[in-house]
Amino acid sequence: MWDDLKRHHQTVKDRPILSLFDDPGRAESFSVRVGDLLLDYSKTNIDRDGLRHLTGLLDAAGVAAKRDAMFAGARINETEGRAVLHTALRNLDGGPVIVDGQDVMPGVLDTLQRMEAFATAIREGQEAGQGGRYTDVINIGIGGSDLGPKMGAIALAPYHDGPRTHFVSNVDPADIADVLRACDPATTLVIVASKTFTTQETMANARTAKAWMSQSVPDAARQFAALSTDLAKTGAFGIDPSRVFGFEDWVGGRYSMWGPIGLSLMIAIGPEAFRAFLRGGQAMDLHFRSAEWHENMPALLALVGIWHNQVCDHATRAVLPYDNRLMRLPAYLQQLEMESNGKRVSMDGAPLAVHSGSVVWGEPGTNGQHAFYQLIHQGTRVIPCEFLVAARGSEDDLHHQHQLLIANGLAQSEALMRGRTMDEARALMAAKGLSGDELERQASHRVFPGNRPSTTLAYPRLDPFTLGQIVALYEHRVFVEGAVLGINSYDQWGVELGKELANTLAPMVTGEQGTSGKDASTAGLVEFLRANGA
Numbered sequence: 087m088w089d090d091l092k093r094h095h096q097t098v099k100d101r102p103i104l105s106l107f108d109d110p111g112r113a114e115s116f117s118v119r120v121g122d123l124l125l126d127y128s129k130t131n132i133d134r135d136g137l138r139h140l141t142g143l144l145d146a147a148g149v150a151a152k153r154d155a156m157f158a159g160a161r162i163n164e165t166e167g168r169a170v171l172h173t174a175l176r177n178l179d180g181g182p183v184i185v186d187g188q189d190v191m192p193g194v195l196d197t198l199q200r201m202e203a204f205a206t207a208i209r210e211g212q213e214a215g216q217g218g219r220y221t222d223v224i225n226i227g228i229g230g231s232d233l234g235p236k237m238g239a240i241a242l243a244p245y246h247d248g249p250r251t252h253f254v255s256n257v258d259p260a261d262i263a264d265v266l267r268a269c270d271p272a273t274t275l276v277i278v279a280s281k282t283f284t285t286q287e288t289m290a291n292a293r294t295a296k297a298w299m300s301q302s303v304p305d306a307a308r309q310f311a312a313l314s315t316d317l318a319k320t321g322a323f324g325i326d327p328s329r330v331f332g333f334e335d336w337v338g339g340r341y342s343m344w345g346p347i348g349l350s351l352m353i354a355i356g357p358e359a360f361r362a363f364l365r366g367g368q369a370m371d372l373h374f375r376s377a378e379w380h381e382n383m384p385a386l387l388a389l390v391g392i393w394h395n396q397v398c399d400h401a402t403r404a405v406l407p408y409d410n411r412l413m414r415l416p417a418y419l420q421q422l423e424m425e426s427n428g429k430r431v432s433m434d435g436a437p438l439a440v441h442s443g444s445v446v447w448g449e450p451g452t453n454g455q456h457a458f459y460q461l462i463h464q465g466t467r468v469i470p471c472e473f474l475v476a477a478r479g480s481e482d483d484l485h486h487q488h489q490l491l492i493a494n495g496l497a498q499s500e501a502l503m504r505g506r507t508m509d510e511a512r513a514l515m516a517a518k519g520l521s522g523d524e525l526e527r528q529a530s531h532r533v534f535p536g537n538r539p540s541t542t543l544a545y546p547r548l549d550p551f552t553l554g555q556i557v558a559l560y561e562h563r564v565f566v567e568g569a570v571l572g573i574n575s576y577d578q579w580g581v582e583l584g585k586e587l588a589n590t591l592a593p594m595v596t597g598e599q600g601t602s603g604k605d606a607s608t609a610g611l612v613e614f615l616r617a618n619g620a
């Protein structure tokens with residue numbers, strides 16, 4: 087299959103994408119809609135044959151059966167022996183989900199209702215701090231216990247009508263110090279978010295927050311809540327079970343914002359808006375489970391990615407939201423995609439025959455246009471771009487600015503595809519009065535090779551339902567890519583070695599131990615930092 091695709095790529099790689107639009111149905115045929123979302127992938131070099139080869143990969147890898155196994159609660163995370171059921175967290179009225187002969191939905195819905203009651207009590211003031219109604223909520227967590235709710239809280243800022251929300255993740259004391267300085271301990275709720283409740287950074291920050299609060303209020307633990315799968319550890323930390331929201335090991339950290347890890351977001355925007363977010367995710371699940379591959383948005387987004395990364399060998403992909411409040415989406419996707427599909431062996435342990443998932447990066451437009459787009463347009467590497475654009479913003483009185491935003495987003499994808507030829511550049515320079523060698527030289531700097539691929543995801547407005555659809559779309563994109571590659575998208579062994587070595591280095595940094603056994607570079611750096619006050 088891969089060979090067929092690579093052969094096909096050889097035959098089309100020099101073809102201008104623009105020439106595909108000689109077919110008047112191109113844009114329509116290479117677009118897909120789900121509800122009010124539109125994904126346009128017509129500005130890529132994928133044609134009908136390419137799509138046939140790509141969907142062939144899905145059939146060869148048995149993706150439909152793997153998808154159904156995931157939704158049915160099979161232990162598809164084989165290296166950890168776990169089911170993968172974040173979809174159950176948004177399965178509001180989708181019927182039972184059975185794991186080991188037990189329906190998990192009553193537990194999921196019960197936890198959701200407890201979260202809603204708690205969030206409402208905080209928002210309405212029945213649940214208060216020792217100095218009065220809560221004014222601030224601090225979510226302490228890292229990775230999946232931070233990126234989702236933080237990305238969501240920024241994305242849905244117009245819906246934010248609860249207490250102020252802060253996020254602390256880094257073990258760097260600068261992170262927590264800046265947040266604590268802005269909060270009154272007597273009216274602050276601290277949420278410790280950690281699936282395992284052992285993560286070094288989170289536990290260090292949680293202890294710091296507790297010490298900070300203990301200086302001002304009689305019973306600091308009363309103003310703490312916990313989100314975790316390990317209820318014994320939350321109890322040992324002193325958090326009352328009534329403020330602990332548990333979840334099961336079948337929710338992966340980077341897939342967890344739909345459940346208890348989303349509590350800070352729910353407190354910020356309210357339970358009703360949070361349910362709309364869940365409904366958006368559920369709508370995408372229903373689509374993913376039922377649509378044929380050629381009109382299945384997550385599958386197509388994944389196939390476009392596979393075409394660009396594993397077939398065309400473009401190693402990175404830029405995610406460019408023309409929607410400023412999606413500013414943390416690229417960071418969120420870095421964990422979702424790179425921790426999920428950054429694997430070098432397939433499920434059975436054999437090395438991959440093709441590259442693993444791509445490097446994901448990006449910034450909102452239009453900011454990026456004034457920074458790194460130069461390289462995207464004229465650099466020697468091709469960087470497939472993924473644009474996201476809303477028809478309307480939340481600032482109706484400033485809609486004229488939003489229209490400028492849209493024009494900029496669409497202009498970039500057009501420019502990437504169209505480019506500018508040497509003849510066009512020459513004409514520009516001639517119009518400026520240049521001639522001869524100087525005209526040639528100046529014109530060559532103004533050539534855009536074009537033929538650079540992009541996709542555009544368009545939607546009416548970034549509301550909670552739409553955000554739910556977008557996040558679930560990307561989750562399933564990851565699933566499809568992982569299934570095609572035959573890897574386990576749901577473990578993350580690649581983060582372990584650094585953690586182990588940090589434990590061996592900590593006593594060297596404090597000076598309790600010498601640096602013997604370390605390479606000369608690492609030992610030298612420890613010594614330099616110690617000599618300078620570490």
Ligand SMILES: O=P(O)(O)OC[C@H]1O[C@H](O)[C@H](O)[C@@H](O)[C@@H]1O
Pocket residue numbers: 227228229230231279280281282283284285288339340425578581
């Ligand atoms: O939620 P926690 O157990 O504290 O884990 C937080 C994060 O740290 C780990 O190192 C993993 O790489 C992430 O997948 C996880 O989201």
